[in-house]
Amino acid sequence: MNDPYAGLKLPAERIYVRDASFLRRLAAFVADLLILDFAVFSVFFGSIVFGSVSFSAVLHGGFVLTPAAYAAAVTMAFLGLTYFSLFEYTLGQTPGMMLFSIRAVNVTLWRSFVRNAYLVPVFPFPLLWVIEPLYLAFRRTRFLEILTRTRTIEQISY
Numbered sequence: 001m002n003d004p005y006a007g008l009k010l011p012a013e014r015i016y017v018r019d020a021s022f023l024r025r026l027a028a029f030v031a032d033l034l035i036l037d038f039a040v041f042s043v044f045f046g047s048i049v050f051g052s053v054s055f056s057a058v059l060h061g062g063f064v065l066t067p068a069a070y071a072a073a074v075t076m077a078f079l080g081l082t083y084f085s086l087f088e089y090t091l092g093q094t095p096g097m098m099l100f101s102i103r104a105v106n107v108t109l110w111r112s113f114v115r116n117a118y119l120v121p122v123f124p125f126p127l128l129w130v131i132e133p134l135y136l137a138f139r140r141t142r143f144l145e146i147l148t149r150t151r152t153i154e155q156i157s158y
Contacts, residue, residue, distance in 0.1 A: 103153060
């Protein structure tokens, strides 16, 4: 089949690269959490966590976290860290990042684990739950991206 545009001298496609916006990052993160929740966590851990919570203790002002629920929470954190780290290392982006056309660059396996250290629910990593969004809101980049010398970018073609 003949290409009708073969003889035209059209300009080459231009690509503009910039840091991913806060809203794109947030939407991609929420999409990834939904994927993790529906595909992994609800299948494996729903009965463990809900079967381990003592609802009578919740009604009486206390929350009892049984060893099974604690083990499930640690396992979920490990699976989340693995999900984000391996997708970023192998593909440069998670499924949520794919949906919103953003990607991580300069990522190695070690850097991807450090980039996602905020998922570890052991002190001092939960401090990153506050530091990361604040840093991103004011500096337009994540704190752990600066430490790992990685970036999250979006490419705009025109």
